[in-house]
Amino acid sequence: MVTIRPKTVITHRMSAVATTEARTDLTVRGHAITIDERRESGGTDQGISPVETLLTALIGCTNRITHKLAAANGVDIKDMSIELESNFDRRGTQLQEEVDVPFPAISLKIDLSTDADPAAVEKVKSDLPKFCPVSKVLRQAGTRITEEWVVRRP
Numbered sequence: 120m121v122t123i124r125p126k127t128v129i130t131h132r133m134s135a136v137a138t139t140e141a142r143t144d145l146t147v148r149g150h151a152i153t154i155d156e157r158r159e160s161g162g163t164d165q166g167i168s169p170v171e172t173l174l175t176a177l178i179g180c181t182n183r184i185t186h187k188l189a190a191a192n193g194v195d196i197k198d199m200s201i202e203l204e205s206n207f208d209r210r211g212t213q214l215q216e217e218v219d220v221p222f223p224a225i226s227l228k229i230d231l232s233t234d235a236d237p238a239a240v241e242k243v244k245s246d247l248p249k250f251c252p253v254s255k256v257l258r259q260a261g262t263r264i265t266e267e268w269v270v271r272r273p
């Protein structure tokens with residue numbers, strides 16, 4: 120009998136064009152994405168900034184991994200929302216000085232509705248930092264990420 124093992128490491132490929140000094144147009148898996156700065160930062164405000172892109176990746180990853188963990192632990196999420204607040208040390212982007220930890224702190228408020236066993240929900244909560252790759256990269260870079268969970272019963 121042949122056992123098929125899934126790939127554990129995959130390669131991402133993207134391409135981009137620097138349309139202006141602040142705007143980057145990317146193609147990812149056939150999806151067009153524009154990253155741009157606000158007008159007051161020298162951009163044309165045609166998309167979210169590079170920093171906002173990173174933070175939205177954290178929200179998206181939090182959503183995906185929470186749902187995967189929920190499924191693995193028998194937690195049926197009825198609805199869920201995520202709010203993020205970050206502290207960003209702009210001295211690096213202002214070319215004032217190198218900043219070792221540009222995001223000293225990020226707070227996530229994860230609000231979900233479920234009728235699942237509280238112990239299973241606690242397992243989802245405790246495992247999220249272990250499995251969200253975006254969170255892991257930020258934490259290993261020195262960012263303190265706190266999660267406030269609001270678990271409602273339908």
